[in-house]
Amino acid sequence: MLQYGLQLKYAVSYFAVILLSLAFINVIPVVRYRDLLFESKYSTMQNQASLIASSLSSLNTLHSDEVQKVMELLDEAGAARVIVTDEEARVVYDSVDGASSQGRYVLFSEVILALEGKNVFNAQLREGVLTGKACVPVVTRGSTIGAVYLYEYDAEQAALVTDLQNTLGRVSGAVIAAALLLAVILSLLMSGRIRTILDAMRSLGEGDYRARASVRGGDTLEQLSREVNVLADRLQQTETMRQRFVSDASHELKTPLAAITLLADSIVQTDGMPMNTVREFVYDIGREAERLRRVTQRLLELTRLHNPNEIKQDRVDLQRLTEEALKMLRPLAQERKVKLESRLDRGCMVMADADELHQVIFNLVENAIKYNVPEGQVRVLLYPLEGNACLLVDDTGIGIPEEKLPHIFDRFYRVDESRTNGDEGSSGLGLSIVKETVEKHGGKVSAQRRETGGMRFSVTLPLLKTEGHGERT
Ligand SMILES: Nc1ncnc2c1ncn2[C@@H]1O[C@H](COP(=O)(O)OP(=O)(O)OP(=O)(O)O)[C@@H](O)[C@H]1O
Ligand SMILES: [Mg+2]
Structure with missing residues (x-):
């Protein structure tokens, strides 16, 4: 799994840093403490040895009895062993072996160096014991007549160092355990957050555009999740637009096709239809086919991302447009046994996209017929009023319950699916297209329940201001 790779890397480097710091913490104080210990040992032993050497320097040569006497006067307590040699490195005094070692050669390197005139000091910390060796020459009138060798061992001070070492070791152990625990917890938390983001991205990839990643923490991961969500919003928007486009397009194609x-059915089913009626119907079919062509043309333009809110501005005669739409719907009204009547005033000119307004009138009247009752009525009125053209579509149909009225202009909203009598063409889009188109043209649409039953849909559209040149039609 990828996410574990990343976290492992982080955990390992985090752990390495901690180990490195612990190593420093363990080593540096111990080394420093040991150095201090050595330094203090050095100065005390050096002082002691020098004191003995200077006391002995009053003698011309080092003989054991004289040295013995001087040594007895000095209190050399503290050193474990004191050896005094003559200039040939033979023992003249040994605080441990006493007389038995007298005359033996002491070939310690410290003694040899001291006889060459050097002050020597050596200290070692080993197996819990601190050993110190100091050796200085005994000089009388410029010549070396012997050496004083001091040996000391100290378990107490060494124990302090070992103790410090152990304590640091234990503390480090605890810190390592805590760091390990913390690393595990942090990496679990992190993997949880990364997984949230990955899950959201996977869902988005699978086409669920509602998926969102909610990661908090004010860090890069939160930023990442926010970016993922922005991407998801954009995808969802595009998807909604796509779906909307597809459904609107099929709805617009449906009307002329229906x-x-x-019209074709009426020609086929009416026996002995007069020739000029047939011609008229065929002419209408041609006109609807032409509308179909225009609609597809417009849809194609839309896919090329023309602004869908841009309106083609034609001078449109609403009376003619309404008549055309009614003509198209007459066969449906007949089929449903609904009486279709109209009173359309002249002179209702508007600036609009004729095909789109045709769709508006068609949808409203089609609904009035579809949701009517046998022997019912549909009345369409058109008249100018205060600078607006008013179009009323009244029916005596089944009506819409008051509480459903606020929703009927929503996309895909259908009051009661069982009411459409198996009309599989009903998609709940008609009224939403009506509202959108009317508002795009600067007008308004509303629906009211009629007291006598049935519905009234009213559309108002701003009338074209006549410029006094008369109308060209
Ligand atoms: N004149 C009316 N009388 C009664 N109910 C109506 C009327 N007009 C619309 N409705 C109700 O409002 C709903 C929405 O109408 P709309 O025209 O938007 O969709 P539709 O007619 O179901 O489908 P389509 O997309 O084919 O027009 C309808 O399903 C219907 O229930
Ligand atoms: Mg409809």
């Missing part, structure tokens, strides 16, 4: 089917 009209063509109805």
